[in-house]
Amino acid sequence: MAGLCSVFSVCLCLLGFSAAVFEDQVGKFDWRQQFVGKVQFALFDTHSQASKKLLVATEKNIFASLNSRTGDLFWRHVDKTGPDGHIDTLMMHGQDAVVVVGNGRLLRSWETTVGGLNWETVLDTGSFQSAAYIGVQDVVRYVAVLKKSAISLHYLSNGHQKWVENLPESDTVQYQTVYSGGNGQVFVLGVVPNSHIVIVEYNIEDGEIMKQKSVAAPWLSSLQSSCVMVGSGVLLCADPTTKSLYTFPLQSADQTTMTPILLESLGVEVAAGFQPVLISTQPHPARPPLSEFFLQLGPDYHILLQLKDGLVSTLRDFNPSYLVAFATTGEKTVAAVMSPKNETASVINLYSADTGRRLLDTTIIYSMDPNGGKPAKLYIHAFLKKDDSVGYRVLVQTEDLVLTFLQQPGRVVWSREEALADVVTMEMVDLPLTGTQAELEGEFGKKADGLLPMVLKRLSSQFILLQAWMSHLWKLFYDARKPRSHVKNEVTFETLSRDEFNLQKMMVMVTASGKLFGIDSKSGTVLWKQYLENIQPNSVFKLMVQRTTAHFPHPPQCTLLVKDKDTGLGSLYVFNPIFGKKSHISVPALPRPILQSLLLPLMDQDYSKVLLLIDDQYKVTAFPSTKNVLQQLQEMASSIFFYLVDSSQGRLSGFRLRKDLSTELIWEVVIPTEVQKIVGVKGKRANEHVHSQGRVMGDRSVLYKYLNPNLLAVVTESTDSHQERSFVGIFLIDGVTGRIVHEAVQRKARGPVHFVHSENWVVYVYWNTKSRRNEFSVLELFEGMELYNSTVFSSLDRPRPPQVLQQSYIFPSPISTLEATLTEKGITSRHLLVGLPSGAIMSLPKMFLDPRRPEVASDQSREENLIPYSPEMPIRTEWFINYNQTVSRVRGIYTAPSGLESTCLVVAYGLDIYQTRVYPSKQFDVLKDDYDYVLISSVLLGLFFATMISKRLAEVKLLNRAWR
């Protein structure tokens, strides 16, 4: 009976926690954007003229099809991360695309219209070198895959292997290229660096070696970087040292040396120290390549050359030119060249490939974004117009990973910000007030200057308010007459203002490529973007909000600390998060490597918070460093502490600031690296508020929480990965005194550990190696039934250790990331947001992760609403806050409070970006969407009038009675 009761009470509890949205709420306050990442291969479907498909394979191991009219995704296949899913090559023939994945692990053929898999073959081991279509008599039948020591031929129709042959002398020869001219042979080219080239010819039918020869090439180190196939089986190589081209016809029976052609004889100069790059094209895989090719001689210098009868002639000289590309439509092959026009624009022209003649009316003007990067890659989609002339569209990828699709004469059809596929860190900043609100703020913000001016100011601001209200009314009236679909709600800087509940914010996102974005959280529109040049690929970013929007007329201010991993040097980039403009504030020079930064709650006279930067000599630089700030720092120095965690040496150290801005080491904890290594450390979030200082027990006494703002959660993993001996350790350390408040070891457990540290609890997830399952564990700290000191908290005066409670639960799924909801005042109950590898984001009530859950329900625990302990944590699909809008490879979840206590804003980022709101305790401070305003107001009005009428009647009746 008791069991039944407890089941019933659990069910009751669960009823209250459905976080799912209703069907009509879909897309109302949430949005998702999908990305693919940096494009490695892009192919246009030239199978039919009306095709809109653009196939891309990216460095994020994604193979996708984009709609070339709109830029939307048709379909997208997300493969494994890391080298296992790396896309080695992408080839397309007809309707099918052939992809080699995972360094030659798999060969796949995809149907490109719907993105279905035709077939998949597991290839033999060996590192992938190249792949090529093999055609026989104008028909492409096979695909050849060249590995380090073997070549295999597969049928294109079903992927079955026709034959596989080991390559001769593969331990000395580096085989790199496979080539077929479409006439029944397969050539495999290899090189012994700085010695000779090896050419092996195979029979298509049985894989028998037909011929094998070697050609001396003592200057050549790699075929892939300096050689191409041109014309009917001619190998063409470029040698930067002698500044000459070498040709060698593969089929020649007697020739044993390569023919040199000096570049000077062509009348061209190679830029000093530049490796010449050859670009050729093979329009049809069953036919030999064209005899025309590009030679890149400098960063901005290309020439179009032609090889005819063993002689090279210049067709056209393109100086300067950024990018070149070939494209084929029908029987025509064209070359597109992008050359600079002026400071802000480039021009793309089309040239006939066989003559080098410029085609008329083929100019596309590409205007460059002043805040963006230079164009990096050019892809051409050529098509035949009705009058048989060649038309084209271009896809440009820039250094800051913008994909822009243009058509003549320079109209941008669409553009995609692929840098957003790799968001590193983000912040949400409140939007500014509208002009009128700001005016009012300004009125109260300024100092009083006499009675009359104040009255006048008040009158004028009231008048402005009235004016704004009238115009708002007029706009409402005006919009109401139009059909709803016509009312545009585009977000621009002019319309950008804080809404009454502060639900709309500016998302400032920092991406790994060094591009910053300002995104409107309501619609997902990119409002500003800024590309920071010269950012090293493995830089570390730390974004801080120094001044919020609350200090009108001072503009809000964000600071991005960028640290170069190699040199250790850091730099500061200060900008306005609303408009994205770089601030003109002078930034301190940072000559020494930066170890960590610390944002203090102190403010200078301009209301910007003080940022301390700690360099490798443990000296501190303050930013801003005005006299006021330095004075405040001197006063506060003895109460400013910071900690540093050196994971490589397993050392945690605490420092205290001195008055002269140097530091002194006050504590040190060493966790021996031979046994375990520190994988993560987390303090509490600075903007977290805890409303309730304790928990009410069943007997109505209070168990006070141990709310130490200086507490750190340090997670370690054992270096021994044996499943019997591996463990996960968690240390709770006071960051001021270095005192270990609590330590726990989870035996037979392994990472990756995800953890959240908030209020008085730490939740962490690990892999249990013994039971082979994921487990959640929760630690809660309580001070006891009495508060030690209820007015101030000092880590230096805590005589009693806290009581620690712990409980663990089984979670039926691995997780990708973990975060807790955050609200304005901390009154709303907390939920954990769990990002699952499936792409779902689950809102898990913290109530389920409560170490006080009793094993047997008692009256007191029922009074406290504690759910009886059950080891299994359920996953309910109605807890998924993103219903079917899955977020691929979710890497982080950002939560921000809104102006409503019940509402928490959530942004999940990874490959995709998803923004929504969650209501952990339901919308207790908002009327429901379906609230019946009409009924309520009509009832109220009716009652009001009824009262009036009956009052009147009563008066009349009284009067009559008095007369009687």
Add this chain to the structure above:
Amino acid sequence: MSSPGGQGGALSTRGAAGPRRMKWALELSLGNTRGRGDRQSKDGDVMYPVGYSDKPVPDTSVQETDRNLVEKRCWDIALGPLKQIPMNLFIMYMSGNTISIFPIMMVCMMAWRPIQALMSISATFKLLESSSQQWLQGFVYLIGNLLGSALAVYKCQSMGLLPTHSSDWLAFIEPPQRLEIMGGGMML
């Protein structure tokens, strides 16, 4: 009604009592003749003697039995609140300790009545003025009301409506001010 000569009378003679057979009649009833249903008789028919009043004159002479009555009456007033206590106890027992509309209404009534009585205690004292044991009675009255309100408070307590536990004051505890500023993290 102080004019005695106006209406009604103890004796009336009817000269023109045509349909009646009796030659004369004596009317012995007082007051209005309407009571008898005799519609023909007009106002002013009956004549009262001078000095007659149709209201009985109160007997103002104080008697010993009346004094006892006053005492008794005053004790009734004084003991009223005490007498209600058993009834209140019964209601309390019946309504239970759950927080719902009816027990709350009961508690409110139980608490309100003694408070009301205590507020109008001066009026009650005026009532008791005539009694010789005025002070004792007033004291008893006060005790009774205080007991009643104590009972209401006890009921509130047993229903958990009184903020007597530390948890009731939890929401008012301000978060402690932190004395140290701390920050940092993994070495970048």
